[in-house]
Amino acid sequence: MPTLEANLAGAALAIALVALFTALGQLLQQYFATADGYRRCQTSVMGEYGTRTYLRWRWREFRFETIYTVPEISMVGDGAPNRYEQVLLTGNNITRACSLVPLWSEGSDPSKSLDYRPTYITDMELENRRTQSWLSKGIKPKAFPHRAPGELVCWIPLLHWIHESTKLSLSMLKYKGDVINKPPYQVRLPAVVFRQKSWDFLPPDVVRPLAKSTLSDIAIIARRMGMKWKEFRPSDGTLRAEGHSHIITSTLVRSLGIVLHYTYTGQTQRLLQAQENLSRVPRARSAVFFEQEEIYIPRARADRLGCGVIRSEPRLRLPDFSLSTQSEIVTALVYLDATGKSSAALTRILKGNPEFRFRVGDIVAFTTAPIRFKGSVLVQVPAPSDNVHGVTVSAVARWEFRQCLRDYIAMKPGIEPESDIRRALRICEEIGSQFPAWYAKDEQTAYAEHWVVTRDVEYLDKLQRIIFEMTTTLSAYGRYLELLAAHIRVAMFCEDGETSMTRNWAPDYAADVRGYFKQLPLLIEELSKTGWTESDCVDAWCIMMLRGMCWGASHFFVPGERVPIQYFGSQLPVYIG
Template identity: 35%
Template sequence: MSYSGVAAYRPAVTFEERSWDFQIPDIVRPLATITVCDLAIIARRMGMQWKDFRPVDGILRAEGRGHIITSTLVKSLGLLVQYNYNGPPPHLSIRLPGRYIPLEESDALGFGIITGEGSILEQNPPISTIQEIITTLNLLDQSGWCAVRMKELARRDPGYSIPLADLVSMIMEISRLRGTNLVHVPAPSNNMNGFSVSPYGRRAFWALLEDCVSNGRYHHGPQTEAVLQATRQFINNHPEWAERELDPDNQHSTDYLDLVHDYFDQTSRWYRTIIDFHKINRNFISAYLRFCVFCQNDQNVLVAENSDYEAEMKRYFELWPLILNDMRAQLF
């Protein structure tokens, strides 16, 4: 299998036909072996969801896109895994929705693990549970304030969870194969809301940025102008960026996705030219968490489902002077 502009990817599984017709009945026929790690990842990449994943107890079950994996604990053999397929013919199954980007970073997200950008995280923390989120907050905000705040909110409402989509997008490198139109990654947490994953949120961001630059009230540099030009290009030429939700069948323009990829790489290269950018990066994430996510009135600025993104973005821009002052205080 190969894609235009992408190196050919060889299949991970090869099939060999063997006959046991003349095998002595008393002889146990050998079974294929696989590690639990590989099995977990393969199931994810095939579009399955783990309904039950307790390998220590001998219990495994995954379903999705016509595939089914079950397990049985067999004496003298151990954990025996069975695979069945009851979906459409294989040549049609590739059209089913739910195909994930086949990269290690995407695999990790499926198990609640963020593969962080090196300047922010020296380890890859999990964020699938409240306790894991608190631990990760301690890594991102070394003041400890956000972790304490999270504990308070979780104590008041055990079902509470902060929105993590924008934070994950700030921390991670881009996870995508150039030349493909695959866009789906597994959700690492149960609250993956945020303006960056909504076309309406991105449109609100563009509108506020346009206003800030055009009204002359704020001083801005060439990079802000470059970001504005990029958003204008998306607004004018690619409606999927700010006008409609992502197609569940992954039918996106490869040109559009490659353009997003290009802008990410271009911005990353510029960002790494900044003196002390590692420290600035960490300080920004810390300030963002304290000012934009955890607020004095227990409300999140960039959160909830069906939210008023225009109001949230306005508040976000109002907080920028506080964020910048906080970053300056930490640098000097």
């Protein structure tokens, strides 16, 4: 009997304990259920960022608050301020680990799955970086595990491709040492800063954690990744960019602002694979269009060109201006030619033919400092306008310029041997003898290199040294703006010249150069009104033309839509979901 009573008592105790634990579990479940958004901030949604999600107990409210970490993406360096504990997105193993972005295996399609490959950092590498603030604060990189987290927030693959695009551009700069938390001198790079957020502040329409950036920075980053802005109307909440398998679209969320959605389609990789398969088949041809490679110079001056903004060479004492639209070009001509004749002439042309597109390649080459880095092979910059042609970007024009210099000097036997015009001829002949790329005798030869990503570094360094020397010479004259204004007014807007409709649709750069030399007497007459002598006028003009041609030969304009000037440098926050 006592045994039966003990058994009953034990059973009752067990049932009571089960009831107690059940009630306790239900109570804890209710308390944990107060943590809104906690399930949406796990590693299955945020990848490695989910490891930094935790719950904070609010005693006064008797509930849990979800605290999560997201990246704030920005452009830093080369004039843009660095941020405390920032991590650059440079594509190497260190910065990938520190920015919590996995290194995908080669050939994997991120639009379908994320195949993680471990990224290890040795103890020695960590020890060498312990003195840095972001490591001393406990942000210690670790190896990423092998796992497929499934659906992720779209800013995780976006960060991956930012890493990849930056890695390509940096590989062509040939910098020494690891770039981790501070960009090299005069280099602007994307970076992230970790921001802790509370789910309490997210509106009900948001179902995933949002990364943050600014309108200006995301516009630059998208262009560097090879995307073109098909729509850019932040006032309506409409943004759309696409290109090179990347797509960015936008949604306007009430009480929050613009939320971007990024998608990687993988189309470029699949087309390249298909092309490789066709190459193995005899007589197989493909009519599929492949997007040209875009790797831009990672510099603020290049990024500004994507908005049509021109920062002039300080030593030439020229104003800054913008060239994105035809109306902006008219306004720029008012500053470059104070007489107003050039802007009035362009206005008349546009009234007669609104489809006319003024060539701005020469304006950029005559006014700006070199964007390309010394020792780098990279030459691509965004096109600041629809028509970036001009004599300064043409190898045919360079050939004709040398021929015209010879003829002009032959007709003027009294020119001093040490004059700048003879110096310009010697430099042209020297470059042409050393580098065949400087000259092209016909348009067919010139268009053989229709799309350029890189050029010979020795050739580019030579041109850059000449640009520096020519800039020094022009600044010594002290009145460069007068010379440039006269050239625009007299040479560029001459009758039947480059601004004629026939020449606008079918450029003839050799004829343009010959026309410039025919206009030299009128150019001398214009400048003589302000005290220029004939010899100074001809010498300075030849040096200006040579400097512009060296600039055009060391840069390549990549066409594409520009960001409207009113949003240049905008710090309007945008969110990425």
